[in-house]
Amino acid sequence: MKVQVGEKITFERTFTIEDVELFTKVSKDEGVHHITPDEQGRFVVQGLLTATLPTKVGGDFNVLARTMNFEFLRPVFSGDTIRCDVMIEQFELxxxxxxxxxxxxxxxxxxxxxxxxxxxxxxIL
Structure with a gap:
């Protein structure tokens, strides 16, 4: 795949209860908010599970990551649909x-x- 500076790549995903349960098993992040539903039956999605959105785009382009910076601004709940917009800032040898x-x-x-x-x-590999 080819990319250009200024290009925006978008990926969208709806997180399910099953996603949260599987990530809980794999990560051992068993905070009560991840394993106990709220009054609406939702679970809080782990921050690092939410962070798989931009890493999916990196994987599509075979990026071997050197640095990753995340700022978690709001909780994500099971059932939420999240759109991730990745902007190519620099692409060079x-x-x-x-x-x-x-x-x-x-x-x-x-x-x-x-x-x-x-x-x-x-x-990029």
């Missing part, structure tokens, strides 16, 4: 003649509220 990439991203819920923002950088 590094000092070892490898394709280096720098990005920023913003994740927005179905209520148009930002829930996560950050950046990642690395090289």
């Amino acid at each position: 590094d000092e070892k003649n490898r394709q280096a990439i720098d990005t920023s991203f913003s994740c927005i819920n179905q209520l148009n509220k930002e829930v996560l923002k950050g950046s990642f950088s690395g090289i």
Whole structure:
């Protein structure tokens, strides 16, 4: 895949209760808010599970990440649909003649509220 500086890549996902349960088993993040539903029957999605949205885009482009920065702004609940917009900030050859990439991203819920923002950088394999 080819990317260009200024390009925006979008990925969307709806988190399910099953996603939270599976991530709880894998991560051992068993905070009460992840294993006990609220009064609406929702579970809080683990922050690092939410953070898989921008890493999915990185995976699509075979990015070997060097840095990842996350700022968690609001909780995400099971049933929420989150759109992740990844912006290509820099794409060039590094000092070892490898394709280096720098990005920023913003994740927005179905209520148009930002829930996560950050950046990642690395090289493309």
